[in-house]
Amino acid sequence: MSAAVLERPLAPSSGRHANSGCGPSLVPLDIGHAEYMAVTDPGTAFWALVRKDRLAASLAEGELLDSYRAKAADFARELHMLRFELKPSAVYVNPTERCNLNCTYCYIPEGMRRSGQHMPADRLMAALARLKDYFATVMPAGRKPRIIFHGAEPLMNRGALFAAIEAFREDYVFGVQTNATLLDETAIDFLAEHGVSVGLSLDGPLAETTDATRLTFGGKSVHDKVLRAMDALKGYASWSVIATCTEKNLDQLVPLVELFHAREVPTCMLNAVRCTLPGARTVRPDDDALANRFIAALERSHALYRETGRKLVVANFANILLAILAPTARRLMCDISPCGGGRAFFALAPDGGLFPCSEFIGLDHFRGGNLFEDRIEDVLQTDAFRTVTERDVDRFAPCSTCAIRHFCGSPCPAEAHEMNGGMERVGAFCGFYEAQVRYAFRLIADGKADDFLWDGWDEGVEPSFDLSLG
Numbered sequence: 001m002s003a004a005v006l007e008r009p010l011a012p013s014s015g016r017h018a019n020s021g022c023g024p025s026l027v028p029l030d031i032g033h034a035e036y037m038a039v040t041d042p043g044t045a046f047w048a049l050v051r052k053d054r055l056a057a058s059l060a061e062g063e064l065l066d067s068y069r070a071k072a073a074d075f076a077r078e079l080h081m082l083r084f085e086l087k088p089s090a091v092y093v094n095p096t097e098r099c100n101l102n103c104t105y106c107y108i109p110e111g112m113r114r115s116g117q118h119m120p121a122d123r124l125m126a127a128l129a130r131l132k133d134y135f136a137t138v139m140p141a142g143r144k145p146r147i148i149f150h151g152a153e154p155l156m157n158r159g160a161l162f163a164a165i166e167a168f169r170e171d172y173v174f175g176v177q178t179n180a181t182l183l184d185e186t187a188i189d190f191l192a193e194h195g196v197s198v199g200l201s202l203d204g205p206l207a208e209t210t211d212a213t214r215l216t217f218g219g220k221s222v223h224d225k226v227l228r229a230m231d232a233l234k235g236y237a238s239w240s241v242i243a244t245c246t247e248k249n250l251d252q253l254v255p256l257v258e259l260f261h262a263r264e265v266p267t268c269m270l271n272a273v274r275c276t277l278p279g280a281r282t283v284r285p286d287d288d289a290l291a292n293r294f295i296a297a298l299e300r301s302h303a304l305y306r307e308t309g310r311k312l313v314v315a316n317f318a319n320i321l322l323a324i325l326a327p328t329a330r331r332l333m334c335d336i337s338p339c340g341g342g343r344a345f346f347a348l349a350p351d352g353g354l355f356p357c358s359e360f361i362g363l364d365h366f367r368g369g370n371l372f373e374d375r376i377e378d379v380l381q382t383d384a385f386r387t388v389t390e391r392d393v394d395r396f397a398p399c400s401t402c403a404i405r406h407f408c409g410s411p412c413p414a415e416a417h418e419m420n421g422g423m424e425r426v427g428a429f430c431g432f433y434e435a436q437v438r439y440a441f442r443l444i445a446d447g448k449a450d451d452f453l454w455d456g457w458d459e460g461v462e463p464s465f466d467l468s469l470g
């Protein structure tokens with residue numbers, strides 16, 4: 001339900017009753033909890049937890065309906081702002097097409113990674129200067145845009161990268177996502193000195209697991225190199241590790257979070273492999289098996305927190321919790337519809353090509369223009385971008401009738417298009433998202449959600465719903 005609908009004059013029913021007239025649409029949702037169910041208004045992402053034995057009474061009268069009446073308009077406004085009113089504040093910059101690894105699931109075509117082009121340093125500087133001019137027109141004064149150097153492997157073009165960071169250190173908040181194989185001591189010192197956040201990739205606790213999907217073109221293991229880089233980063237405030245979950249490492253996710261915790265990784269992501277390109281689909285895990293091992297890994301990270309007092313936040317799951325508890329505190333933009341691609345951020349290819357998200361680099365029909373030839377404002381309005389930015393979870397089945405669609409967001413449009421045949425399709429992992437949302441509600445019901453979130457996540461955030469009501 002949009003804010004406009006809520007403000008319409010009421011029909012004669014006056015909205016007294018749930019699920020009829022102009023009363024709220026409140027859908028009961030089994031969350032697999034012994035005592036509680038969730039109730040959601042799928043259109044506004046309003047939710048409440050109610051005792052199972054009080055479900056009928058809650059829908060008939062009392063606190064639930066009163067709370068809905070008091071809060072639904074705020075939920076609708078907040079959701080509308082997040083879904084339709086954001087302006088870009090970040091760019092994923094690919095400073096090279098090349099990579100020294102040949103991962104099974106990479107979204108960059110192999111030819112590009114083997115022998116593609118680097119962006120020359122002067123070109124990278126010119127790109128950041130043009131982006132700076134653009135951001136000055138859309139971002140509030142005092143807020144810096146983010147530049148995330150992204151794959152292929154940004155450190156293959158290290159000279160240009162570091163020169164650009166040095167030159168624009170006052171203008172941007174920088175991050176780099178790297179496979180860590182080129183992350184030597186000098187590089188780490190430089191990145192730390194410039195406050196650059198560093199994201200590494202590691203898929204298993206043992207070389208044999210990492211080697212199943214991440215090897216050099218010559219077939220060499222990189223597992224030990226990544227571990228050495230992790231040791232060198234220990235104590236740095238701003239680093240994280242991404243593990244890509246495939247059928248090759250599902251049974252290793254629990255020992256993997258143990259390794260991350262032991263090495264004092266502050267934040268990790270356990271991302272389901274993106275199935276945009278056919279190679280990735282060869283290692284796609286089954287939804288139920290993935291959900292089962294993913295939740296086991298979350299529970300293990302929680303047990304380690306309880307034992308040691310030190311958190312390992314699993315950011316992609318924390319983001320789903322935040323989508324429920326405080327949507328505007330979200331840090332990632334995949335599980336919202338339209339997703340962040342092409343509207344909260346966009347991606348820059350080494351040849352100046354602009355794409356809605358890195359996930360589309362390599363799919364030429366999603367090229368919206370060129371940074372050096374076109375106005376960014378115009379690129380954002382091209383068909384290539386609008387195909388992504390107008391993919392709306394309210395408008396296609398089965399998502400349009402799904403009670404959790406604004407906690408899931410139906411990611412990812414690139415997968416929907418390339419794997420499932422169109423933007424009005426689900427992505428690769430509907431069942432996995434369902435399981436995550438149900439688990440998130442169980443944690444909220446048990447009062448454990450804070451344990452899975454960054455400390456201080458709720459500072460300055462209005463709670464969406466007062467749980468004591470349940």
Ligand code: SF4
Nearest residue numbers: 334339341357411412
């Ligand atoms: S859902 Fe896909 S296209 Fe959208 S931001 Fe995430 S990775 Fe990019």
Ligand code: SF4
Nearest residue numbers: 399402405408410430
């Ligand atoms: S992908 Fe599945 S869980 Fe997500 S909104 Fe669509 S139907 Fe719901």
